[in-house]
Amino acid sequence: MVELERAQNPWMSTEQTQSVGADVSAAQPPSTSHWQLGVAERAFSAAGAAFLSAIIVNPLDVVKTRLQAQAAGVPYSHPLSNVISRMSYFGPSMLADICNVRGTMFADLRCSPSCTRAGIQGTVSICPPDCFQYKGTLDVFYKIIRQEGFARLWRGTNAGLALAVPTVGIYLPCYDVFRNQLEEFTARNAPSTTAYVPLVAGSLARSLACATCYPIELARTRMQAFKVIQNGGKPPGVLKTLFGVISHVKTTSNVQSNLQGYRVLWTGMGAQLARDVPFSGICWATLEPLRRKLLGLVGDEASALNILGANFSAAFVAGSLAAAATCPLDVAKTRRQIENDPIRAMKMTTRQTLLEIWRGGGLKGLFTGVGPRVARAGPSVGIVVSFYEVVKYVLHQRYAAS
Structure with missing residues (x-):
């Protein structure tokens, strides 16, 4: 009955489900996992969510990157x-x-x-x-549209899709698996630590996804940051951007081996992890209790619309808070990724970059682009999480009916 209750509302914590089913006999057949979905189904749900989000919010990502790159000295x-x-x-x-x-x-x-x-x-x-020169969020929108064309707001969308689909396809299913296993473990061994499970599970899942797909993130940032105007030509795509980074290393450094040269594709991953791990921890630690409370108001009669509303609302709030809190780390990540000197790029650290930003621009410099970043993160996290959970719900209903 405990597992049946969790299948009806899979966002209930282990402690909640134990209190609900404490007086029920163990004769009830347990479910192998909540909502009986495998990794493939979860990955499919996550990939669809990532595809939708990447297309909708990409213009805000371009604006944020341009503001941060300009503050770093990129001449526009x-x-x-x-x-x-x-x-x-x-x-x-x-x-x-x-x-x-x-x-x-x-x-x-x-x-x-x-x-x-x-x-x-x-x-x-x-x-x-x-x-x-860009003077603010709306000014970036206006000048990109006027000087480069409306379509340039979706610059890097192919890289965003190539990044978001595998990243979210790894991230959300791994978060589900880590959360479920850690909640079961803490419920048996350390019940007082169960509240911290979303933070740990989100951090672990994000670290795995980031390390796997980082070169595409590097390409996307460089594609969005640098203004490329070619006479009738097509701006370089993901592969051409990455090849350009590698060839620049080979032409500027004769002593590096090929293997060392390819290391540049992971330039700034420390800053990326320093941003994404706290972001995921803050996001999930805020999101889980919020959506459980919202779904608790609905009770057991959950529908696709209720799941959509509860997850989008909780994820929107959690994503906005996490984005604002981690903005300085996002600025440092962008600055490291757009560094054109490969020797300096591989020697830079996140701490040094943050100090450099602080000396150059103070608190305002550390929060460059916070407006478009928060405006992007709230809807993006809301779309991804709600779409993911609704598709999981629909697939579960289909499996239950068959």
């Missing part, structure tokens, strides 16, 4: 600005001739309406460099 100006300033040395007549011949080269050089325009012989409008 049109790539033709320096060329034009150098050409002006030869005089306005020659510059005008070059601009007339290569007019299409400057076709995508668009200024913000608030920027002062400086025409060159009436042929080309050139903007001051500060026209391309």
